[in-house]
Amino acid sequence: MNRKQSQIPRSLVLFLFSFLSITIGSAQTVKVAVDNTEGKQHFPLISKGVCASIYYDDADHKVVELVAGHLADDIELVSSYRPETSLVNNIQSKYPVIIGTLGHNQFIDSLVASGKIDVSAIKGQWESFIITTVKKPAPGIKQALVITGSDRRGTAYGSFTLSESIGVSPWYWWADIIPEKQEEIYIKPKTYLQSSPSVKxxxxxxxxxxxxxxxxxxxxxxxxxxxxxxxxxxxxxxxxxxxxxxxxxxxxxxxxxxxxxxxxxxxxxxxxxxxxxxxxxxxxxxxxxxxxxxxxxxxxxxxxxxxxxxxxxxxxxxxxxxxxxxxxxxxxxxxxxxxxxxxxxxxxxxxxxxxxxxxxxxxxxxxxxxxxxxxxxxxxxxxxxxxxxxxxxxxxxxxxxxxxxxxxxxxxxxxxxxxxxxxxxxxxxxxxxxxxxxxxxxxxxxxxxxxxxxxxxxxxxxxxxxxxxxxxxxxxxxxxxxxxxxxxxxxxxxxxxSNAHLFLAEWAEDTFGKELADDITAILENYYRLAESGKPEHCYRLDYSPLELDGRIEAYRSLSGQVAEMKSRVPETLLPAYYQLVEYPVLGCRWINERNLMARRSLQKAAIGDMSALDDAQLAHHCHTQLDSITHYYNAINNDGKWNHIMCWHPWMSDEMPDVASKELVQLGKKAPKSHTVVLEDVICSPQLTFKDGVLKQESMSEQHQAGEYTWQADKEGEVPVWIFATIPTSYVPSYKLTINGGEIKSELKHIGNIWHTQAAAPVWYKLGHAHLNKGSNTMQLSLPDSLLNIGEIHLGWYPPSRQNYKKQMMAEDYVKSKHGQLSTINVVSGLGLGKGVCIMPFTSPSLNVSHVGEAAWVEYDIELSGGQSEIEIRTLPTQRIHDGRTLSYAVSINGEEPVVFDVQADEFTPEWQDNVIRGFTSRKISYSAKDSEPVKLRIYFLDPGLVIRDIVVN
Missing domain, CATH: 3.20.20.520 (Glycosyl hydrolase family 115)
Incomplete structure (x- = not known):
């Protein structure tokens, strides 16, 4: 970095960056001030049962005529009174609404020429507009409300800004958001200026x-x-x-x-x-x-x-x-x-x-x-x-x-x-x-x-x-x-x-009213938070620990209970909107998660002979029927059949019920040998193979077959399924040879998921077949001639193991100390990740390497570790590096030791990237050994902008 730049006073730098981050862009969204009581100089849009008429010029663009009609519809929707729409060369109303584009509306152009409205701020601009009131603009007119666009879309945006200001949602038709009726509507006199949009x-x-x-x-x-x-x-x-x-x-x-x-x-x-x-x-x-x-x-x-x-x-x-x-x-x-x-x-x-x-x-x-x-x-x-x-x-x-x-x-x-x-x-x-x-x-x-x-x-x-x-x-x-x-x-x-999380409160109030806004906001915040650790479409393949699985089911049940309670307080006219916008998304997430997780839990229980697996299986079937039920209700939400066929809970996905436990499976689980998992880094293997970080690495493909061998003890004789946790190629069926006690397991490996443009799929559990185990000693041999097939674990049992419960989990915002960098600040962003994500701003701050770690912003966590070996896992959102020449790196120091740098960039379509975007985080792990229980200080230095800490897990 430029060393002279680092000499600028840090307080001034941070002020400048903070100022720049707040003032980017040019537009500022306009909302017209509306009152329901008559005031001095207020423009009467609806007053004592009389509507202001709407006028446009037939020399204007077609869209102006269309939005004039839509504005009339909107006023009628709010008030039950429909304004007349007519041409501007025949104004009959004392209080007209005049809509037009500069240079295309003779009445507005005459107001500009006479100096009665000032359009200098929008003239020649892109999609800008002015809404203003003009007193006595022409004989017979007491006051006019004039909506003037710099171009045809500017005029349209101005008209629909008025519609939204009087209570008509952009989604009034698409989501059945019926506005509250108003007997009187007055526009407060002011010139409302909308400059050009930030994005063209x-x-x-x-x-x-x-x-x-x-x-x-x-x-x-x-x-x-x-x-x-x-x-x-x-x-x-x-x-x-x-x-x-x-x-x-x-x-x-x-x-x-x-x-x-x-x-x-x-x-x-x-x-x-x-x-x-x-x-x-x-x-x-x-x-x-x-x-x-x-x-x-x-x-x-x-x-x-x-x-x-x-x-x-x-x-x-x-x-x-x-x-x-x-x-x-x-x-x-x-x-x-x-x-x-x-x-x-x-x-x-x-x-x-x-x-x-x-x-x-x-x-x-x-x-x-x-x-x-x-x-x-x-x-x-x-x-x-x-x-x-x-x-x-x-x-x-x-x-x-x-x-x-x-x-x-x-x-x-x-x-x-x-x-x-x-x-x-x-x-x-x-x-x-x-x-x-x-x-x-x-x-x-x-x-x-x-x-x-x-x-x-x-x-x-x-x-x-x-x-x-x-x-x-x-x-x-x-x-x-x-x-x-x-x-x-x-x-x-x-x-x-910094304020995006506030959108939900504003949206909820605009859509459902102030009385319901806080509760709806809380529901939707949890809706997004739960989906961060598994979208509803992805939860079937995600590996949750037992505590996570149970907690996830309970969280969705609680959320759907809140939705049901809220429904009794929603005005009848807004019930269809509430179902589409709040209730159905929450129920959809609840039932698909509960169905898939209950099905999985039933199989996990059956694998150890637990009869309660059948209760879980029955619940999973119930959840499946609920998915059909809620979707049918959505499509029939309006009695006139308006939305029939619009919603499907399984677009592209299969609508088949997942496998669940049966009485036969529970009995097999009771009789089977105890489950056994082989982590391949522990396998005795030939010189051509190494097992590192749980993944099989082929170091030389000169041999026709490369093999590893593993021997273990089983508690009883019996047949069990064989599973592998593997990364497999997607363009062809990989070859391998797996033999257990002399019996070869033969099964084609086909990827799970919708994989395009990829060489290899993310690692998941695949069922290969069955093996007969001996009581006592058993031997497994693995031969892998395929360089794109990586196997991390092999499991013998009726269902593969779930991830272990965490010993400890800390949210990103739970740091105890922090320090801004010379050119960056620590920021906690609400609604990002599992609740709040920690990152640095501005996005344009420079990348640093480990030699400049002293200039980096950092956060520090206190973690209590038990004696023995611990694994600290740092999880960051699966963001990508900003552009060529940058990394996505942070440095980690434990108890003040030399920082270790991690680059978490995972290029699109790689197996790591696939894993990251499905589970919602990128993972890097640090091993730490302690003789006794002790606290450690974990410091994370931000070397690149765009990096977001999500949580920290100790195993």
């Missing part, structure tokens, strides 16, 4: 729509006339987007839905609602290759051999779209979210991607008639495209770099200082829903607002302010999380890591 393009990606409900719902319930997601559905989507102040759509693109441009009305509806259309990471140039490219007719999707036909495809689509407001995705990928077809090396991918981008820009320039650098274009560095970029891809300076998270909410890479200078800027493609590696989460949204705030604030501070694109699957049930994410994108100062 703020979008949603409708994805995996056929696995959950949106496509099925549109086909069977909402848009039955075409049986698809079409213009009628998109009109509802685009209205919602404008209410949430979003402006960019990546349309649905799976094969179950016809391509967006299949329906000529779709782009027209998007343009009418002023929505910018882009396409996803695998739809270059607005072309849905998954469903629109017919290899039988046009040849392979291979740019090496079929360049002219692919270019013709692109050309036809740009000819069709050139009249609309678009964002064009560049590059070259395979047709089904796979790597480029025909490429045999990364160099091939770089060369062809370079060529395709050059050709695409030429098509855009010649067809649209503008300079290439004036046409919005993006390169989405998703999956292997990031590898291509990292290996020399030359991206034109004006093209936006869209970084991606790792599919699980942790940003993968952000801009270096040099990349931040690019004119095209950068953005982030972020998942709130996923079909992908290592496991899907398409059902319930459990990514907390605090995690979104932490990751996206980090991205913003590294220049990602051009595009924020959120993958939201089926839209429902992501209402809360999407609201938060788009509020952040619109106004980066509104929610930051």
């Amino acid at each position: 393009y703020r979008g949603i990606f409708i994805n995996d729509e056929g696995f959950g409900g949106l496509n099925v719902w549109a086909c069977k319930t909402y848009e039955t006339e075409i049986g698809d997601i079409g213009p009628k559905t998109y009109a509802r989507v685009f209205e919602l987007m404008l209410r949430l102040k979003a402006n960019l759509i990546w349309p649905a693109m799976h094969a179950c839905t016809k391509p967006f441009y299949c329906y000529k009305e779709n782009p027209v509806v998007a343009d009418n609602y002023a929505i910018v259309v882009g396409t996803s990471h695998l739809e270059q140039m607005h072309c849905n290759t998954m469903t629109e490219w017919d290899e039988d007719q046009t040849g392979p999707w291979n740019y090496f051999v079929n360049r002219e036909r692919i270019q013709s495809f692109w050309q036809d689509r740009v000819d069709l779209t050139k009249g609309y407001e678009n964002f064009y995705t560049l590059g070259m990928r395979g047709t089904e979210d796979i790597e480029m077809q025909g490429a045999e090396s990364v160099d091939d991918m770089v060369r062809i991607t370079d060529q395709s981008i050059s050709d695409q820009r030429e098509i855009l320039k010649n067809t649209i008639g503008q300079k290439a650098e004036e046409i919005p274009q993006v390169l989405c560095t998703y999956k292997e495209v990031l590898v291509t970029y990292q290996n020399g891809l030359d991206v034109p300076d004006d093209v936006t770099l869209l970084w991606a998270d790792d599919n699980h909410g942790y940003t993968r890479q952000l801009c270096t200082p040099e990349e931040q200078k690019r004119s095209g800027g950068s953005g982030v493609y972020y998942h709130l829903s996923l079909l992908g590696t290592p496991e899907d989460y398409l059902w319930l949204n459990t990514i907390s607002p605090s995690l979104v705030a932490y990751e996206m604030t980090k991205a913003y501070e590294y220049g990602a302010d051009r595009i924020w694109m959120f993958n939201i699957g089926d839209i429902k049930p992501h209402e809360k999380e999407l609201t938060f994410a788009l509020q952040m994108a619109y106004d980066i100062n509104r929610w930051m890591p």
